[in-house]
Amino acid sequence: MKKLYIFLLVLFVVQQTYSQTGKTYPDGKGGEVYFPLGDISFADELVSFKVGDPAPIEGYGPEKTLQVPDYKGNYEKKYTTLGYGGELIVKFNDNTLADIEGPDLYIFEIGPLIEPVDVYISKEGENWISIGRTGGGFSEIDISEFVEPSAIFRYVKIVDIKKKKSGKWPGADIDAIGAIGSAFNFKLNSAFLFDTGNAVLKKTEELSKVVDKIKEISEYTVVVEGHTDNVGSAETNKILSEKRAQEVKGFLVKNGIIADSITTKAYGESNPVSDNTTEEGREQNRRVEIVVLPSKR
Numbered sequence: 001m002k003k004l005y006i007f008l009l010v011l012f013v014v015q016q017t018y019s020q021t022g023k024t025y026p027d028g029k030g031g032e033v034y035f036p037l038g039d040i041s042f043a044d045e046l047v048s049f050k051v052g053d054p055a056p057i058e059g060y061g062p063e064k065t066l067q068v069p070d071y072k073g074n075y076e077k078k079y080t081t082l083g084y085g086g087e088l089i090v091k092f093n094d095n096t097l098a099d100i101e102g103p104d105l106y107i108f109e110i111g112p113l114i115e116p117v118d119v120y121i122s123k124e125g126e127n128w129i130s131i132g133r134t135g136g137g138f139s140e141i142d143i144s145e146f147v148e149p150s151a152i153f154r155y156v157k158i159v160d161i162k163k164k165k166s167g168k169w170p171g172a173d174i175d176a177i178g179a180i181g182s183a184f185n186f187k188l189n190s191a192f193l194f195d196t197g198n199a200v201l202k203k204t205e206e207l208s209k210v211v212d213k214i215k216e217i218s219e220y221t222v223v224v225e226g227h228t229d230n231v232g233s234a235e236t237n238k239i240l241s242e243k244r245a246q247e248v249k250g251f252l253v254k255n256g257i258i259a260d261s262i263t264t265k266a267y268g269e270s271n272p273v274s275d276n277t278t279e280e281g282r283e284q285n286r287r288v289e290i291v292v293l294p295s296k297r
């Protein structure tokens with residue numbers, strides 16, 4: 001039953017991704033921002049929130065910063081106020097942040113003034129790269145000068161810079177956080193691709209769907225990541241994840257994806273997405289992730 005659920009979840013993500021196209025969103029200041037991958041471009045998961053001091057009278061909850069910008073005015077409760085010095089960390093799941101031509105990250109801050117925040121990005125949620133400050137009319141950031149080419153980031157941290165201490169809503173008011181430079185992120189459960197401990201593909205239906213998706217894009221960069229749970233030695237897991245990533249790359253190439261556009265990464269057990277102490281968590285950690293950036297690098 002659990003496996004069926006995960007299978008359906010993967011199907012859902014893939015199908016949902018299929019139906020996405022570029023879309024324009026109101027920036028809350030009378031302008032518009034274009035996101036090439038549309039609705040999936042926005043932050044998906046709340047990682048942590050430390051409300052500032054003083055805190056807002058009403059905060060409306062940090063999850064209000066997830067998914068597409070939805071604040072339409074009239075002080076609707078569709079955003080969260082960080083508080084003086086507050087810190088918010090969010091994660092992308094069905095997409096990742098990457099450097100494309102022009103701006104890559106957009107912070108939707110509501111209200112007549114832009115209250116500045118310092119912005120950081122991270123691949124794994126531990127090592128953070130400072131990418132500057134929004135404010136003074138700038139809500140968008142080009143990450144190109146801060147990152148190596150083709151790097152992908154799954155975490156964004158924003159910190160209120162302590163500009164506005166007074167009033168009911170101290171600190172920046174955030175509606176949404178979106179990656180203009182967005183890549184598709186397909187998560188495939190290893191159980192649907194491989195037998196336990198084995199790196200020979202047994203089923204390829206899900207991979208074929210990913211192949212079809214990549215072929216819809218004229219220019220692309222693909223990263224195949226192998227991940228395992230923490231059962232067995234770290235070294236063995238790294239080797240297994242490398243073999244599996246290579247096997248998946250082989251399948252993509254055999255099905256017409258340009259070999260030079262694909263890189264593989266073996267993470268082994270080093271990058272879990274769930275708790276390794278439960279069977280359910282370990283199952284989620286055993287996975288292959290395929291990141292597809294729709295532009296040539």
Ligand SMILES: [Ca+2]
Binds near residue numbers: 040
């Ligand atoms: Ca998303």
Ligand SMILES: [Ca+2]
Binds near residue numbers: 101103
């Ligand atoms: Ca850029």
Ligand SMILES: [Ca+2]
Binds near residue numbers: 175
């Ligand atoms: Ca919102």
